[in-house]
Amino acid sequence: MKKTIPFSLLALLLYLAAACSTPKQRVPEQTASYTPASQELYDTIARMDSVMFDAFNKQDPDKLKEVFSEDLEFYHDKGGVTDYAQTMENFRTLFERNRDTGLRRDLVKGSLEVYPIVGFGAVEICLHRFCHQENGQDDCGTFKNIMLWQQKDGKWKVTRVISYDH
Template sequence: MKNKILLLLCISLSQLTFAQKSAYVPKDKALYDTIAHMDSVMFNAFNTHDIAVLEKVFATDVEFYNDGGGVTDYATTMKNFKAMFEWNKATGLRRELVSGSLEVYPMPGFGAIEVGEHRFIHKENGKEEVAQMKFVQVWRWKDGVWQATRVISIGH
């Protein structure tokens, strides 16, 4: 099952990369709105360094793929967030979704796939630094709760 999801993500991402850009229209507006809300919950928690919310938003079986840091599980992902928050107490580290980049695709019987671009911004040596990256998140709807089960962060 895990390999099928990863294959689907890779195919989807490659199609998005090579396809001619056309205006994105969500197949399911209510699902789009729900996942956009979950994205904001996740990253409001990131921006406020609220580890308790992040622990709930990420599934305990999450796999976090980062082209700059490898693959991590839930425990390591949470440990990495805590270290990042500690390291960036004074830098103003925050995440902003790139306007118009969010796309949401239904995954019947499981949840949804979210694709987009975001910026991570912080101050370093008195200067604002900005890094823009692409991401893919697989959201699972289970027992009335949305959780991120797979995260792919690209462009480090």
């Protein structure tokens, strides 16, 4: 006679198997629909984000200096808080260690949100994916990011960064 597993036990086993098998890389998804309050502001911050990370991907610390304010505060859940000088030094060190690893940052499509801050500039919220080669394999992670952009004297610069969920 063939033994059968009761449905509730089978459901429990499937649940436990799913809970215990975590994929190596999870990519969070945007949960709510988003419509920018100002398409012009959204496009401006999207362009500035692109300028910043084009410089990052080209490992160009001099160009990165142009998009960060000298009163920068950079909050990182694993690295703590750094100011402008420390952050620029961290970029230089990161680039030196990753000259040949293909280090790059890409904005996760559909994750960018931009909100105006009256009299100051904007807040950018997004997911970004960082990848590099390690031991011949892609090593990638998707992380959360918040940046405060200030518009001053006709220029946009990042004054605060919160990078988290590493």
